[in-house]
Amino acid sequence: MFRSRPTPTPPGPGQESVWDYPRPPRLERVDRRIEIVLGGVTVADTTxxxxxxxxxxxxTYYLPKDAFAPGVLSPAPGHSVCEWKGPATYWTLSAGGKTAEAAGWSYERPTPAFRDMAGYVAVYAGRMDACFVGGERVTPQPGGFYGGWITPEVVGPFKGDPGTMGW
Known part of the structure; x- marks a missing residue:
């Protein structure tokens, strides 16, 4: 069912609205520190x-594979295709006695617009103990399909809740 575009939350100082983001999506380099914790262990850390x-x-944040601690990533079954980025590869993350099956994904051979992030890995924040951007703990994007990370400087509303698929 198609649902009309919601009313965007006006961004405050230092904030950005996801309704100002482009479609098709844009790839952007991030120099802020990104950290991922699983099983009580910091499994990835990068700037x-x-x-x-x-x-x-x-x-959605994509980290270089070498940002992950040795042995954390292992290939997971399954595949999908993003209309913008191409075919996805899935990853299981394990650390501290905890395993998150197919909780990460990458684009090993992305489309030309996303070639710079070839092999970089994103994770579902909700399947980790915690994820941080610039020291701020993120909130996972609603729903189980999308892998966005909500930080205080990003305002919505966000796609992912029931009834938002038509946005």
Whole structure:
């Protein structure tokens, strides 16, 4: 069912609205520190990530594989295709006695617009113990399909809740 575009929340100082993000999405380099914790262990830490910005979605963060601690990532079954980025590869993350099956994904051979992030890995924040951007703990994007990370400087409303698929 199609649902009309919601009323965007006006951004305050230092904030950005996901309704100002483009479609098709844009790839952007991030120099802020990105950290991921699973099983009580920091499994990834980098200042060399990318974020993908798409209308109605909080940013999705992609980290270089070498930002992940050795042994954390293992290939997971399954596949999908993004109309913008191409075919996705899935990853299971394990650390501190905890395993998150197929909780990460990457684009090993992305489309030309996203070639710079080839092999970088994104994770579902809601399947980790915690994820941080610039020291701020993120809130996972609503729903189980999308992998955006909500931080205080990003305002919505965000796609992912029931009834938002038509946005």
């Amino acid at each position: 060399g990530a990318f974020r993908v910005l798409e209308t109605s979605h909080p940013p």
